[in-house]
Amino acid sequence: MKSKLLSVVTVFVAVTVIVGAIAAIAIPSLLRARVSYSPQRQTPLDAYRTTPPATSQPVPGREEDAAGVSRSTADALAKLAAREWRDQPSMNTEAYSRIRDNAFLAVAANPLSTFSIDVDTASYANVRRFLNAGQLPPPDAVRIEELLNYFRFDYPPPAGDAPFSVAAGVAACPWKPSHKLVQIGLQARRVDDQAVPARNLVFLLDVSGSMNEPAKLPLLKDSMRLLVEQLNGRDRVAIVVYAGAAGLVLPPTPGDRKGEIRAALDALEAGGSTAGGAGIQRAYQVAEDAYIDGGVNRVILATDGDFNVGVTSEGGLVRLIEEKRKSGVFLSVLGFGRGNLKDSTMEMLADKGNGNYAYIDTLAEGRKVLVTEGGSTLVTVAKDVKIQVEFNPNTVSAFRLIGYENRVLAHEDFNDDGKDAGDIGAGHSMTALYEIVPAGVPLDAGSVDPLKYQQPRAASAAAANGELATVKLRYKAPDGETSTPLATTVRDDGGEASANLRFAAAVAEFGMLLRNSEHKGTASFAQALELGRGATGDDPDGFRTEFIGLVEQAQRLAETKGGVVGS
Numbered sequence: 001m002k003s004k005l006l007s008v009v010t011v012f013v014a015v016t017v018i019v020g021a022i023a024a025i026a027i028p029s030l031l032r033a034r035v036s037y038s039p040q041r042q043t044p045l046d047a048y049r050t051t052p053p054a055t056s057q058p059v060p061g062r063e064e065d066a067a068g069v070s071r072s073t074a075d076a077l078a079k080l081a082a083r084e085w086r087d088q089p090s091m092n093t094e095a096y097s098r099i100r101d102n103a104f105l106a107v108a109a110n111p112l113s114t115f116s117i118d119v120d121t122a123s124y125a126n127v128r129r130f131l132n133a134g135q136l137p138p139p140d141a142v143r144i145e146e147l148l149n150y151f152r153f154d155y156p157p158p159a160g161d162a163p164f165s166v167a168a169g170v171a172a173c174p175w176k177p178s179h180k181l182v183q184i185g186l187q188a189r190r191v192d193d194q195a196v197p198a199r200n201l202v203f204l205l206d207v208s209g210s211m212n213e214p215a216k217l218p219l220l221k222d223s224m225r226l227l228v229e230q231l232n233g234r235d236r237v238a239i240v241v242y243a244g245a246a247g248l249v250l251p252p253t254p255g256d257r258k259g260e261i262r263a264a265l266d267a268l269e270a271g272g273s274t275a276g277g278a279g280i281q282r283a284y285q286v287a288e289d290a291y292i293d294g295g296v297n298r299v300i301l302a303t304d305g306d307f308n309v310g311v312t313s314e315g316g317l318v319r320l321i322e323e324k325r326k327s328g329v330f331l332s333v334l335g336f337g338r339g340n341l342k343d344s345t346m347e348m349l350a351d352k353g354n355g356n357y358a359y360i361d362t363l364a365e366g367r368k369v370l371v372t373e374g375g376s377t378l379v380t381v382a383k384d385v386k387i388q389v390e391f392n393p394n395t396v397s398a399f400r401l402i403g404y405e406n407r408v409l410a411h412e413d414f415n416d417d418g419k420d421a422g423d424i425g426a427g428h429s430m431t432a433l434y435e436i437v438p439a440g441v442p443l444d445a446g447s448v449d450p451l452k453y454q455q456p457r458a459a460s461a462a463a464a465n466g467e468l469a470t471v472k473l474r475y476k477a478p479d480g481e482t483s484t485p486l487a488t489t490v491r492d493d494g495g496e497a498s499a500n501l502r503f504a505a506a507v508a509e510f511g512m513l514l515r516n517s518e519h520k521g522t523a524s525f526a527q528a529l530e531l532g533r534g535a536t537g538d539d540p541d542g543f544r545t546e547f548i549g550l551v552e553q554a555q556r557l558a559e560t561k562g563g564v565v566g567s
Helices: 002-040 071-081 122-132 144-148 217-228 258-266 276-289 314-325 343-352 363-372 411-415 461-465 499-515 525-533 543-560
Strands: 112-116 164-173 176-188 199-206 236-242 246-254 296-303 330-336 357-360 380-391 396-402 422-425 429-438 469-476 484-490
Touching (some): 122 357, 164 484, 199 276, 217 363, 246 276, 314 330, 330 343, 357 363, 380 396
Antiparallel strands (some): 164 176, 176 429, 380 469
16 A cells, blocks of 8 residues: 555655656746737727827837837837848748840841830839848849839930830940940829829738738838828828728828827737738728728838738739729838738739739838829829830841849730739839840840741831831820820930949849849859949939948949859
8 A cells, every 4th residue: 555655656756756746847948938029919900099189299218200110110120231130040921923034036037026014013122131241132033124123214304295114225234245235214293292192002011920020010000101201182091901801090081180090009019820811802892981082092012022821812902803893992011021922913013903012121112102102103194004016127137125024015015905014103114125236246045947838027118217226106095995006116226324323234234143044144243343333423312322331232242152043
């Protein structure tokens, strides 16, 4: 009996020791996890006030500047810029669509190039984020057209009632001297800020758990506080959130009731799964109910791009957005954060919604997108803008469009007013570059057997006029359904490259190096730096100077990898 009792006591003591050891290890870990992730708690949507208080009270312990921008977020972003978190482990689920560089096409068989314009800028800011974090970007994160269109170029203003001007330039190709570069530039009509129509803006904000990082929801809120300062009584702002279900945080509110808007922002917290589809439906409904005739009516989606639940298919989401744009409510998309960025989804949604896609990596970029460009550039001056270039076989043997790979259209789409294309806002400029092979210069582009049933096309009399190409455009008025044509010609006068073309060439060369493009020829970061430094020109915002710094950073990173980029 005593031995049995002794055995029971021994077992009890052993179990007690084991449980105590487990508790000593597990409880501190659980407490640390609780402290680290407590902001991700689920916040019931019915806890969001439909009518916020009239004034916004300071959040205890948070220092703010005059615009309400939190110092804690600024400090966190400064740490990110300093790469203090670079070595911390994290799961990377970022998604980018595969980009295959446009190939050279022989003019004798393929004289036309047709594409939709694109004024998105997200790729440039995202590339900057990678480089500032001490990493070379994935090749598919580099869309050269978005690098080019981040910058404003000195193109002539449009004449008369035209919504935009068209300019062209020609010069030798820096990375292939026997080739030429053709630059095509569009400059949209500018609208004075005082003349900007009333804005009906519905912000659709992702407050799911994945947004709980300093460079996501906190940066989004601080960026929006900057916008609040620019609103006036004619504007209307609403906020819809989604995280498991869609909720109306702020009904359409006059822009001069800034306290209510700030209070709604202060109430936002991250937590829950993502129901993007339901949120988009709610946001469109709010925008349609508050529609302003003749105004700017737009849903602005801000997210890291992860749509886990909601509209169950990508096709269903696209059809919803395509249908809603017919109502005159367009969709723009703002991307935030790292590690979870669904770049390909966000770009697609903005394209289908007749809006723009921007990526916000810093508060300065938030100011650029939401304040500097948040007024006039939201005013669409032309929609469904298409470009078709016809090259002259007497002067050009082959060509390649640099970038715009996912904007290429069938040639028949150019005259089809039913085909969707990109829009351009007031003050926007758009740049496209072609690398062309002059007639008589050999090109190793493969060959095709002679045709059996038809003869090669003969050049027309117009081919003898010395022109390189004819650039044709079609566009619609913002509320129109019938397109208007424009056309201009391109000649090579043999002159020096303009500052516009030199800087555009520097940006394109930088992009080709980051992509490790098969067409990069003798391109180098040193050459891109030389071109860029020589064409910085008037740089009031410092964007071109910043570009020089990014090229230098990419050069250093490439050298540490033994000169291999894009691997």
